Structures are given as C-alpha cells and as structure tokens.
Amino acid sequence: MRPGYRVAPGAAETAVADRLYGAIDVALLISAGWDPATQVFAPDREHPLLGYRVCRVVGCALEAWDPSGVCGGCRARFAAAAGEDLDAFCARGVVRKNRSRDRRCLVCRVPGFERPVGTNDLCLSCDGVRRHRGQSVTAYVAGDAEFPPAAPRPGLGTCTVASCGRLAARAATGLCGAHDAAWRQSGRRDLAAFRLAGLPPQGDRAGRVVLAGLPDTVVAEILYAVQTSLSEGRRLMVKDIRGAAQLLRRCGAGSVADVDTGAGRDPVRWFLRFTADRAALARSDPETERGKDIWDLRVFGAVGRLSFVGSTTHRGTASRPITQPWLKHLAQAWAADALVSMTAGPVRAVVAAVGLLSEHLSRRADAGLRPEALSHRDINAFLARLAHLERAGVLSAAVRTRSLDHLARFLRDCREMGLTQPGTEAARLPDDIVIRRGERPRARRRDDEVGRALPQMVLDQLLSSENLHRLDELAGPTITAAVQLLAGVGRRTAELCSLAFDCLDFDVHLGDDGERRATPVLVHDMPKVGKTACRLPIHDREVVIIRAQQARTRAAFPGTPTDRLVLFPRPLTNPDGTKPLSAAHLQRAMRVWVDALPSLHGPDRDAAGKFMPFDREREFPYVFRHTFAQRHADAGTPVDTLKELLGHDTVRTTLGYYRVTAKRTRDAQDRLGPLQIDARGHRVRPGATALTDTEAARDQIGQVAVPFGICTEPSNVTAGGHSCPFRHRCTGCTYFRTDPSYTPELRDYLAQLLADRERLTAAIPALADWARADAAPSEAEIDAVRQLLRANDEVLTGLDADDRAAVDAAIAAIRTQRAALDTTFPAELRGLARPHQPVFFPTIERRTTSAETRHG
Numbered sequence: 001m002r003p004g005y006r007v008a009p010g011a012a013e014t015a016v017a018d019r020l021y022g023a024i025d026v027a028l029l030i031s032a033g034w035d036p037a038t039q040v041f042a043p044d045r046e047h048p049l050l051g052y053r054v055c056r057v058v059g060c061a062l063e064a065w066d067p068s069g070v071c072g073g074c075r076a077r078f079a080a081a082a083g084e085d086l087d088a089f090c091a092r093g094v095v096r097k098n099r100s101r102d103r104r105c106l107v108c109r110v111p112g113f114e115r116p117v118g119t120n121d122l123c124l125s126c127d128g129v130r131r132h133r134g135q136s137v138t139a140y141v142a143g144d145a146e147f148p149p150a151a152p153r154p155g156l157g158t159c160t161v162a163s164c165g166r167l168a169a170r171a172a173t174g175l176c177g178a179h180d181a182a183w184r185q186s187g188r189r190d191l192a193a194f195r196l197a198g199l200p201p202q203g204d205r206a207g208r209v210v211l212a213g214l215p216d217t218v219v220a221e222i223l224y225a226v227q228t229s230l231s232e233g234r235r236l237m238v239k240d241i242r243g244a245a246q247l248l249r250r251c252g253a254g255s256v257a258d259v260d261t262g263a264g265r266d267p268v269r270w271f272l273r274f275t276a277d278r279a280a281l282a283r284s285d286p287e288t289e290r291g292k293d294i295w296d297l298r299v300f301g302a303v304g305r306l307s308f309v310g311s312t313t314h315r316g317t318a319s320r321p322i323t324q325p326w327l328k329h330l331a332q333a334w335a336a337d338a339l340v341s342m343t344a345g346p347v348r349a350v351v352a353a354v355g356l357l358s359e360h361l362s363r364r365a366d367a368g369l370r371p372e373a374l375s376h377r378d379i380n381a382f383l384a385r386l387a388h389l390e391r392a393g394v395l396s397a398a399v400r401t402r403s404l405d406h407l408a409r410f411l412r413d414c415r416e417m418g419l420t421q422p423g424t425e426a427a428r429l430p431d432d433i434v435i436r437r438g439e440r441p442r443a444r445r446r447d448d449e450v451g452r453a454l455p456q457m458v459l460d461q462l463l464s465s466e467n468l469h470r471l472d473e474l475a476g477p478t479i480t481a482a483v484q485l486l487a488g489v490g491r492r493t494a495e496l497c498s499l500a501f502d503c504l505d506f507d508v509h510l511g512d513d514g515e516r517r518a519t520p521v522l523v524h525d526m527p528k529v530g531k532t533a534c535r536l537p538i539h540d541r542e543v544v545i546i547r548a549q550q551a552r553t554r555a556a557f558p559g560t561p562t563d564r565l566v567l568f569p570r571p572l573t574n575p576d577g578t579k580p581l582s583a584a585h586l587q588r589a590m591r592v593w594v595d596a597l598p599s600l601h602g603p604d605r606d607a608a609g610k611f612m613p614f615d616r617e618r619e620f621p622y623v624f625r626h627t628f629a630q631r632h633a634d635a636g637t638p639v640d641t642l643k644e645l646l647g648h649d650t651v652r653t654t655l656g657y658y659r660v661t662a663k664r665t666r667d668a669q670d671r672l673g674p675l676q677i678d679a680r681g682h683r684v685r686p687g688a689t690a691l692t693d694t695e696a697a698r699d700q701i702g703q704v705a706v707p708f709g710i711c712t713e714p715s716n717v718t719a720g721g722h723s724c725p726f727r728h729r730c731t732g733c734t735y736f737r738t739d740p741s742y743t744p745e746l747r748d749y750l751a752q753l754l755a756d757r758e759r760l761t762a763a764i765p766a767l768a769d770w771a772r773a774d775a776a777p778s779e780a781e782i783d784a785v786r787q788l789l790r791a792n793d794e795v796l797t798g799l800d801a802d803d804r805a806a807v808d809a810a811i812a813a814i815r816t817q818r819a820a821l822d823t824t825f826p827a828e829l830r831g832l833a834r835p836h837q838p839v840f841f842p843t844i845e846r847r848t849t850s851a852e853t854r855h856g
Contacts, residue, residue: 020217023282024224032230034223039212041226041241048575049235050226052207058093061206065239105152106141113152116167116177124169124177125153161195161213193252209242218248221256224282225275233573236271243268244275255279290336302344306335306351319348320355324368326425327358330414337417353406360385372428379432383439401441408435453630453658454623455603458614463487467597474596475589481549482568482586483593486621488542490628490646493583493621495524501553501565504546505535522546526647534647553577586621594619629657634812675807679736679784681791706730708745708788709738731784740792741811750785753777 030036032050033043043050055064055071062071068086070078078089105123108115118124120137130140133147143149159166160174169177173191183194195213211219222241229236244256247268253259257276261269281298289299295306305311308328310321322328331354338347360382361368368374386403389395395403411434420426454462461467463484472480486496499522506518520543521535549567557565557577568581594616601611625646632642643654676684703710704717711717713735716724730736738746760776799807 019285020220020224020279020282024220025227028230029223029227032226034226039210039219041209041211041223041238042207043238045207049230049233050238052238054207056090058091060094063207063239065237106137107150108152108155110152112155114155114167115153116169118169118177123153125171126150165210207238209238209245211245214245214248215254217255218253221275221279225271225278228278229274233575233579235573235575237267240267240271244271247272286336290332295335297339297344300336300339302339304344306344306348308332308351310355319352320359322351322355322358323362324358324371326371326429327354327361327368329425330354330419331410333417333419334410334413338413349402350406350410353403354410356386356403357382357407371426371433372430374433375430376432376434379435379439383435397441404435404440408437408440411435452618452623453626454619455614457603458600458619459487459627461600462594462597462619467593470596471589471593474593476571477552478549478568478571478581479586479589481545481552482581483590483621485542485545485549487624487627488545489522489536489538490625491522491524491536492526492528492625492647493586495526495528497568497583497586498580499524499567501550501562501567503567504543504550507535507537529647529649531647536645583621590619590621626657629654633658634815675795676737676739677788677791677795679731679733679788681787683795684737703737706736708742708749709736711735712737731781731788738788738792740796740807741814743789743792746785746789746792750782750789753782753785757782 026036032041032047034041045051045054053064053069054060055062055074056069057071057074060071060074062073064071066072066075068075070086070090074089074094077095078084078086081089103117103121105115105117105126106121107126108123115123115125119127120130122130122137122140126140129150130137133140135144135147140147140150156168156171156174158164159168159176159179161176161179164176164179166176166178168174170180173180173183175183175195179194183189183191186194211222214222222245226236226241228234248256248259251259256272256279259272259276261272261276281296284296284299286299289295293307293309294311295308297304297306307319308322308331311319322331331351335347335351338350358368361374361378364373364378366373383404386395386400390397390400414420414426418424420429468480468484471483482496486493489496503523505521505523507521508516508518520538520540522538522542524534524536525532526534546567553565553567553569554562557569560576560578564576564578566578566580569577570579570581570585573579600614600616600619602614604612606612629642629646632645633639637645639651639654643651646654646657648654674683674685678684703712705711708730711724711730711733713724713726713733716735726733754777757777796804796807
C-alpha cells in the first residue's frame with residue numbers, strides 16, 4: 001500500500017483477490033482513525049467499538065487495559081513500590097528516563113541536520129571524529145586552536161524499519177540506534193528481512209497500530225477485518241490489532257490465512273482467525289464456492305455450512321457423504337439453485353436425503369459410479385432398505401417419509417433444470433431413476449394423536465414464578481420477557497424477536513355506556529406472509545411485560561432514538577441497541593433452561609395413577625404458537641378468525657395448528673350428551689351418566705348442525721341441513737337439541753333478536769303494519785330462546801365442582817372441533833349469521849334452477 005491509499009494487488013494476484021480490495025470502504029476506515037499516508041491506525045479513544053482508556057498516571061499517555069486503570073508499565077512500577085496508595089502513585093506521575101533516542105546531537109540538531117545522540121551527547125559520526133582528533137566534547141563543539149567549531153551533518157532520515165519512525169543513527173544500515181543494536185545482536189541477518197520484521201517502538205502503545213512495512217495484502221485484510229467488525233457491531237481492542245500485526249511481522253506471512261493460529265483462545269489469535277474468515281468470505285462468490293465439498297452458506301446469503309461429504313449436527317445426527325461424483329455434481333447444482341429461494345434448513349434436508357441414496361448406491365459392485373448402469377430396481381431396493389431401517393429403529397417413520405419426499409423432488413428438479421441432458425455428467429442417467437408418487441409412504445395421523453400444543457398443566461409449570469426466576473438467572477431478564485410474551489401472543493419466533501421498541505399501541509373505542517376505552521394491541525410485522533403493521537389484541541399481562549422490557553432497553557441504550565431501537569436487543573455486537581435478538585439465540589437459551597428444570601409432568605397418568613413426565617423435546621419457542629392456536633380453538637374462536645390472528649394464507653394451514661383427538665371428542669360427548677335439552681328446555685336423557693356406543697354413533701350420523709344446536713329431523717339430516725320442512729324454526733321444533741356448549745351462540749342470537757325488534761319498531765313510516773309484524777321477531781320466539789338459556793344455566797348449576805370442571809373441559813373440546821367446521825354445514829348457519837328465509841317449495845325451486853341452468 002502506498003501513500004494516498006491506493007491498494008492494488010501485485011501481478012501474481014488473481015481477480016479473486018481483487019474482491020477484497022474492492023470491498024474496503026476507505027472513507028469509513030479514515031473516519032475510524034486510519035491514515036493512508038503514514039499507514040498508521042489510531043482510533044479515537046472515545047469510539048464506542050474501538051475506544052480505550054488512558055493510563056491514570058499523570059503524564060503517561062499509554063493505553064490502560066488493566067482493571068485498575070493503569071498501563072502495564074505503570075502497574076509493574078506500582079507493584080514494585082509496595083505499600084504505596086494507588087491514587088498517590090498516579091498523582092506522582094511518571095518518572096522520565098534520560099533516553100538517548102529522545103535527544104539530539106549537540107552539533108546535528110538544526111532542522112534538516114538532525115541526528116540522534118549516540119555517545120557523549122554526540123551522534124555516532126561526530127563522536128567518532130572527536131575521538132580520532134583527541135578532542136574533548138567542548139573543544140569539538142566550540143573549536144580550539146587546531147580545529148574550528150564542528151559543522152552539523154545532514155540528517156539520515158528515519159529508521160528504515162517501517163514500523164519504527166525514529167531518526168536513523170547509522171548511514172550504512174539506515175537503522176536507529178535500538179534497531180541497529182538489535183540487528184547486530186541477531187548476527188547481522190538479512191537486513192531486508194530484519195526491516196520487515198522490526199517491531200514498532202513502545203510508544204506505539206499510545207492508541208496506535210503501525211501497519212507500514214507489512215505486505216499490501218496483509219494490510220488490506222486487517223483493514224477489512226476492522227471494517228467488518230464495525231459493521232457487525234463487534235468490540236475490537238487496539239492492543240489485539242497491534243499484537244496481530246506484530247505476529248504477522250515476525251512470521252513474515254504474505255496473508256493472514258498463512259498463519260497457523262492453532263486452537264488458542266487468546267484475543268490476538270481470535271482476531272487473526274476472524275480476519276482470515278472475513279477476508280476469505282470477501283474473496284468468495286457462489287461460483288467459487290460451488291466447487292467445494294463444504295460450502296459457507298454466507299456466500300449465498302444464508303447461515304451456517306452445507307456439507308456434501310457428511311457432517312454431524314449439534315444433536316449428534318449424522319448425514320451421509322455423497323461419494324459418487326456425478327451425484328455430488330447434481331446435488332451441488334441443485335443446492336446452488338435452491339438457495340436462491342429456499343432457506344438453509346430445507347436445502348440441508350434434501351442433501352441429507354441424497355446422502356442416504358448415495359450410501360445405498362455405494363453398496364453396488366461398481367459403488368454407483370456409473371449412472372448408466374442404474375435402473376429402477378435400484379430405487380426399489382433403496383425403498384426396501386429405508387423400510388428396513390425404519391423397522392430396525394435407525395430411522396423414524398417421519399424421517400423416512402420426508403427423505404423420500406425430498407429425494408423425489410430432487411430427482412424431478414434435476415431433470416427440469418436440464419442437469420441430465422447430453423453433455424452433462426449425469427447425461428446417461430436412466431429416465432426411470434425416479435420415485436413415483438405411489439412408492440412414497442404417506443404419513444398417517446392417528447385419530448388419538450395429540451397435537452404440538454403444550455397442555456395447560458405443562459404451560460403453568462413452565463411459567464411458574466420459580467421456573468421463570470431460574471430462566472432469569474440463566475439467560476437474563478430480556479430472554480425471560482421474550483419467553484413470557486411469546487407464550488401470550490403466539491407470534492412466530494423471528495417475528496417476536498424483531499419487535500420494534502414502540503410495538504405497544506392502543507385502540508380507542510366507545511363502550512356501551514358511551515365512555516371512551518383503550519384496549520392494548522401489539523403492532524408487528526409478518527414478513528413470512530408479506531404483512532406489515534399487523535395489530536393483535538393483547539391482555540394487560542402482556543402490556544406489563546412489554547413496558548418492563550421497554551424500560552430495560554431504554555436504560556441500556558439511552559442515546560439511541562426510540563424509532564431505531566428494538567424491544568429485544570441482542571446482547572453482543574450491538575452497541576446502539578438496533579439489532580434484534582436472533583431466533584436461534586432464543587431457542588438455545590430456552591433449551592438450556594428447559595434442560596435445567598426439574599421434571600415437568602403432563603396430564604397423562606401411569607398405571608399407579610401418578611402423573612407421567614412430559615417430553616422435554618416438545619418444549620421449544622415455536623410450541624407457544626401452537627399453544628396459542630389451541631387455546632383460541634378451545635375458546636371457540638372461528639377458524640377464519642384464528643387464521644387471521646395467526647397470519648396464515650389458508651385455513652388448511654390453521655387447522656394443522658390445533659387438534660381435537662377422537663378420545664377427547666368422545667369424552668366430550670359422554671359429558672355433554674346427558675345434558676342435552678329440547679326446544680322446551682327439558683332434558684333429553686334425564687338420569688344418564690354417559691352415552692352408550694349406540695347413542696354416540698347415532699349422535700354422529702343421525703344429526704346435522706344448526707345455528708344453536710343440532711337437528712334430528714330425518715329428511716333434513718339426509719339433505720345435510722338444506723331441506724328443513726318447518727322453515728328453520730329450530731327453537732320451536734321438536735327435533736331441535738342444544739346443550740351448554742351453545743350458550744354463547746344463544747346469547748348472541750337473543751341480543752340480535754332484541755336489536756331487530758327495536759330497529760323494526762322504530763321503522764314506523766317505512767313499513768306497513770302487516771310487514772312489520774311479519775318481519776319482527778315474535779315475543780314467543782324471544783321467550784323460547786330465553787327459556788333455552790335458563791335451562792342450560794340450570795343444568796350447569798346442578799353440577800358439583802368436579803363435574804362442572806369436567807363439563808367445562810368438554811365444552812372447550814367440542815367448541816374447538818366446531819370452530820374447525822368449514823364445509824360440514826353452510827357458513828350462513830354457523831356462528832352469529834342468520835339463516836336465509838326458506839322457500840315454500842324447495843324441491844320445485846331446485847328443479848326449476850336446474851332446468852334454467854341446462855337451457856341457459
């Protein structure tokens with residue numbers, strides 16, 4: 001590198017190295033303290049990431065890294081002065097040494113003629129002439145009878161050790177006195193090499209890093225590492241940069257990557273490893289990465305690594321290496337294309353599935369090296385082997401199913417991408433090397449399989465004050481607040497971690513009494529579905545958590561504007577609080593916490609009646625989202641509403657987030673069946689304690705859903721609810737049944753009837769008397785609905801505490817299942833919707849409509 005900072009690679013360097021030079025932000029580095037002319041890096045000591053403390057000792061300007069606030073030299077002098085107070089020692093100041101390097105020759109001291117003192121207060125040349133003449137120092141300087149006063153000699157410039165900067169003392173070597181002595185003591189080794197490896201003077205500990213004299217490539221790598229540290233918000237110490245520069249000088253490395261840093265964890269070696277990593281990343285691109293066996297996914301904008309030669313995850317799960325060159329080429333080409341639109345996780349899963357196929361093909365006599373020798377028999381053998389591994393317990397059924405799905409997609413995509421066309425490595429791959437749809441096993445869910453949501457019993461144990469206190473001790477209050485809030489709002493983990501500081505807002509509305517009320521909402525984005533500024537209603541519990549976290553964040557970063565702050569800032573490389581906590585960090589913290597907790601018990605009991613331990617592997621951040629969905633489904637939230645709350649594109653996705661098992665549904669039937677009442681409010685099965693199998697089956701096939709209960713009229717049941725012979729007058733029909741699980745719908749219907757009556761009563765000039773009488777709800781219908789509500793309340797009031805708790809659980813289960821109805825019954829007959837007015841002759845109308853459709 002030359003003055004003016006023109007970084008240019010040498011002739012031997014390739015275009016790949018040019019990427020590093022092009023990535024260096026000169027303006028940013030100059031603002032951070034880089035001087036291109038002198039090639040010295042001297043950051044401001046108040047810099048938030050590069051700053052340092054100055055020694056407390058008066059007159060000492062060196063860096064102070066010791067906790068006592070003094071530099072290493074002063075600390076050693078203080079330790080030698082046993083018994084002295086540190087404050088008094090600092091106030092006494094430094095002891096100046098009469099170093100010859102700081103003084104100039106008595107003769108050669110005018111500008112342009114400056115030389116350092118060698119001996120006898122004279123430079124080496126002057127003192128040598130003086131001794132040759134036999135003069136005293138005074139006679140040599142002032143002159144005597146024989147010789148005139150000495151004349152100053154031209155200066156020799158600065159020491160040729162580029163990192164030094166002191167005045168040169170010897171013309172023959174161009175070195176200062178200290179470096180000249182060191183060079184002679186080293187046996188007068190190669191002078192050029194000595195100049196390159198020469199160490200900077202001790203004064204450079206005053207916040208300076210001298211990079212002059214290092215190879216241009218090394219300087220560029222160090223500067224790029226500093227630049228990257230600043231952009232990533234990493235704290236970087238000047239002494240570590242200086243130590244790395246000194247190590248590079250001693251070993252004479254032409255690149256940081258050439259230095260063997262070993263496994264040491266000291267800061268200098270860490271900085272060298274960081275520098276080599278970031279420099280290699282700057283020099284890489286997807287094309288250069290594709291030829292490697294292990295990819296750095298940061299080149300593709302992802303995180304982590306992708307191995308085609310096998311790897312082991314942090315949980316001990318091993319992926320098989322891909323040993324066939326043609327198959328590895330297909331996997332690498334597919335992965336490079338897939339990483340454009342897919343995240344790293346699914347790509348790794350596909351590559352792992354290809355590794356399973358490669359392992360199987362390697363069992364062939366030719367080790368699978370000849371793609372033209374393969375046939376569909378090899379695929380059949382592979383399917384049989386996976387089935388065998390599943391039976392042997394090596395693979396789970398889910399892994400086997402997913403692996404075959406991934407592999408089928410991989411083979412299909414490779415052909416669509418043209419990777420098997422003539423001229424390619426897999427050109428001779430037979431067309432029947434595919435996994436057909438019928439050959440893939442389908443994952444089947446049992447009717448009694450539980451969902452991923454945490455049971456309320458387990459959730460209560462997790463969020464107990466004792467366990468939350470343990471989480472606070474292990475991970476800190478920010479992680480604790482994130483877990484608590486996630487359990488309450490059910491957002492995606494990444495969405496919660498990236499919440500803005502001002503995520504809490506209030507919706508103001510008028511209450512029934514005319515007063516203005518404010519209800520809290522959580523303002524957040526859903527980047528996965530492309531939605532911004534979503535508003536989720538929350539409870540006061542979440543408001544308390546958010547406000548407490550806002551106070552902690554504001555106290556930690558008082559100088560950052562609130563519009564740039566995040567609610568949950570990450571703990572490292574985040575000097576201004578603008579970088580959010582990562583989802584991976586939250587997952588790791590929660591895993592450590594859950595593993596440290598005592599055994600949590602679930603709702604299931606063993607043969608002895610004791611609660612069984614709950615599987616810890618089911619406790620992770622995203623499970624709170626499933627629990628949120630299950631909680632709302634249990635409360636009867638309609639599936640369309642829950643779909644919007646969760647931010648899903650389709651109802652099908654929402655239905656996968658909660659579940660009602662067949663066993664739970666039957667238990668609910670047994671609890672609610674005996675509580676059914678008819679339209680007159682009488683119990684249908686008085687005295688029954690549980691449904692028989694016949695009654696349960698009859699309830700499943702002999703009824704159809706109506707707005708506030710069920711209908712058992714045979715012709716209407718056969719028509720799926722579309723052929724009521726009584727004009728849908730359910731609350732006055734003998735075939736109508738309801739139970740306490742429909743109480744919310746009945747109350748809403750009653751409120752709607754009363755509102756309709758008031759509205760039609762007020763419409764005096766708009767309707768004739770006969771029209772108003774026909775349209776307005778009758779007093780008899782209103783009384784019938786009130787009678788049903790009273791009967792349901794009486795049924796519940798007559799239960800003891802245990803039975804009431806069991807019935808409440810049954811109501812939650814039934815309402816959850818009912819909320820998932822989408823096509824079982826017309827939408828206008830669900831929830832709060834009113835049914836359309838029926839026609840007198842529905843059969844004739846259907847026949848007429850069909851005829852019009854045919855002729856139209």
